[in-house]
Amino acid sequence: MSASQSAVRSRAEAVKVSRTFDWLICFTLFFVVLGGYHIHYMLTGGDWDFWTDWKDRRLWVTVAPIVSITFPAAVQSMLWWRYRLPFGAVLCILGLLLGEWVNRYFNFWGWTYFPVAFVFPSQLMPGAIFLDVVLLLSNSMTFTAVIGGLGYGLLFYPGNWPVIAPLHVPVEYNGMVMTLADLQGYHYVRTGTPEYIRMVEKGTLRTFGKDVAPVSAFFSGFVSILIYFLWHFFGQWFNSTAFTKAS
Amino acid sequence: MKLFKGKVAKLSFVAVLATAAASMIYTPTASAHGEKSQAAFLRMRTLHWFDMNWSKEEVAVNDTMTLTGKVLVFSGWPESVDPPNVAFLNIGEPGAVFVRAGSWIGGQLAPRSVELHLGETYEFKVLLKARRPGDWHVSLNDERKRRRSYHRSR
Numbered sequence: 001m002s003a004s005q006s007a008v009r010s011r012a013e014a015v016k017v018s019r020t021f022d023w024l025i026c027f028t029l030f031f032v033v034l035g036g037y038h039i040h041y042m043l044t045g046g047d048w049d050f051w052t053d054w055k056d057r058r059l060w061v062t063v064a065p066i067v068s069i070t071f072p073a074a075v076q077s078m079l080w081w082r083y084r085l086p087f088g089a090v091l092c093i094l095g096l097l098l099g100e101w102v103n104r105y106f107n108f109w110g111w112t113y114f115p116v117a118f119v120f121p122s123q124l125m126p127g128a129i130f131l132d133v134v135l136l137l138s139n140s141m142t143f144t145a146v147i148g149g150l151g152y153g154l155l156f157y158p159g160n161w162p163v164i165a166p167l168h169v170p171v172e173y174n175g176m177v178m179t180l181a182d183l184q185g186y187h188y189v190r191t192g193t194p195e196y197i198r199m200v201e202k203g204t205l206r207t208f209g210k211d212v213a214p215v216s217a218f219f220s221g222f223v224s225i226l227i228y229f230l231w232h233f234f235g236q237w238f239n240s241t242a243f244t245k246a247s
Numbered sequence: 248m249k250l251f252k253g254k255v256a257k258l259s260f261v262a263v264l265a266t267a268a269a270s271m272i273y274t275p276t277a278s279a280h281g282e283k284s285q286a287a288f289l290r291m292r293t294l295h296w297f298d299m300n301w302s303k304e305e306v307a308v309n310d311t312m313t314l315t316g317k318v319l320v321f322s323g324w325p326e327s328v329d330p331p332n333v334a335f336l337n338i339g340e341p342g343a344v345f346v347r348a349g350s351w352i353g354g355q356l357a358p359r360s361v362e363l364h365l366g367e368t369y370e371f372k373v374l375l376k377a378r379r380p381g382d383w384h385v386s387l388n389d390e391r392k393r394r395r396s397y398h399r400s401r
Contacts, residue, residue, distance in 0.1 A: 112342030113379050174349075174356050186358050188343040 034095035037071040038103070041096060049100070049122050050108070052167050053185035055160070061216040064122050065153040066223045068096075072131055073149075073228040074235030077141065082239060086136035089128040097121065118184045126159035127152035141232060149228040153221025157213045288325050295319040301385075306377045311348060314338070314373040314385070322366035331363040336371055339386045345375040 008014045041049065044067035048060040076088030100121040108119040134148040135141070167181040178186075299316035306312050324330060336350050336357060350357050351372045363369065375385070 114343050173358060176356070176358065178358070187346045187348070189338045189340055189345065189347050190343070191337070191339075 030091075030095060033071060033075060033092060034099045037092055037096050038099035040070065041068055041100075042103075050119055051185065051190075052118050052120070052164070053179075053181040055122070055164050055167075055181070057157075057213045058216050060122075061157050061213050062220045062223075064124075065127065065156045065220045066227055068093075068124055069127075069131075069149060069152050069224045069227050070231045070234075071096075072128060072152075073145075073231035074238065076131065076135060076144070077232045077235030078239045080135060080141070081236070086132050088135075089131040090125070093124045093128040096124070114188055114190070118188055120163070122156075123159045123163060124156070127155045130155055145228040145232065146225055149225035150221040152228075153219075153224040154217050156220065157217050289328065292321055292323060292325050293328060293331075295321065308377045308380055311374055311376045312345075314375060315371065317368055317370050319368045320363045320365055324365050330365070333360045334363045335360045336373065338373060338375065340383055342379075344377075344379040344381065344383045345385060346378050347373065348376045349374040 006014075008017055045064050048054045048063055054060060072089035072092045075092050079085040079088040079091070104116060104119050104121065108114045109116055130151045131144065131148040134151065135144040138144060138147075164181075167184070168179050170177050171180055171183065172178075173183060296316055296318050300314070302313040302315075303310075320331060336352060338345070338347060352361060352369050354370070357371075
């Protein structure tokens with residue numbers, strides 16, 4: 001067979017090859033997105049996501065949505081602009097969660113014996129569903145960036161609260177007040193100090209009363225909007241068909 | 248070209264075999280936690296650990312052992328290191344193989360960070376409860392007690 005001859009002999013065969021190629025691309029892309037997103041998230045939000053005693057009311061609430069809205073924004077721009085598929089954000093988060101659980105189970109538990117109840121990842125799914133639903137209903141990337149991005153930041157803490165609340169219960173430990181999360185960090189030895197929550201709670205951010213988390217969440221939502229815009233354009237850039245020949 | 252390709256293939260095969268053999272035949276237990284990778288002034292001009300004692304060499308799972316000793320905080324603390332205003336007595340171990348059941352500095356329970364004063368010597372004690380079976384290297388921060396610091400939990 002010369003280079004000018006087709007590799008397929010019929011239209012049906014061509015369709016079959018095309019579909020096979022699609023599946024190969026989908027499978028590969030899923031793991032490429034998973035790998036890229038996971039590395040990005042570990043490098044930028046790492047410890048806040050690794051340990052229950054780092055899941056505080058200020059920095060975790062602020063940082064996690066800002067650094068995690070990145071890939072969803074880029075993948076949403078690709079899947080919506082090119083294919084009108086409204087599940088870019090959920091797809092990203094599912095990939096991230098798969099990667100995180102593989103990491104937590106095999107590395108954190110299997111390799112270094114930290115109990116899973118101490119190292120489970122943050123809940124990001126409520127925000128991702130919100131982002132996709134806003135895009136689906138509005139059909140507007142700008143609206144999704146502003147309302148979806150803000151909602152992504154605001155939903156993060158309530159989405160995690162049911163899991164985290166029991167670990168923030170104050171307990172008395174030999175005459176000292178600690179949280180259950182603090183105690184986990186104290187008993188299960190790791191490098192670094194095990195009292196992040198106590199050190200980060202400096203008594204500031206009380207402008208609107210005693211609650212710190214809403215202030216952090218609004219700030220996080222605001223920055224998430226900006227990051228959404230930025231990563232939307234990264235997605236567009238990767239999405240470009242400028243170098244593809246039209247038939 | 249063909250000869251070159253053959254040579255590369257053969258050498259690659261030998262390299263793969265050598266790597267596999269090296270990783271299977273010689274797998275020593277980790278005997279340090281990278282202490283020597285720290286700059287000398289950091290290791291030798293900040294804290295000096297002495298009178299170190301490990302109460303047991305071998306403990307059953309759920310049994311405890313005690314690590315005691317003293318630490319001198321050098322008065323000539325290096326300028327380039329932050330003063331020890333927030334210091335935490337930690338343990339070096341390969342993962343959470345021992346649970347830290349309690350830690351004391353100068354007889355005072357210290358589950359949190361404390362301030363250390365330059366020139367002072369502090370006595371300390373750490374109570375460790377065996378959690379995972381195996382041979383583990385348990386230490387504080389110093390390489391000098393390395394040889395005495397292997398612990399077996401069964």
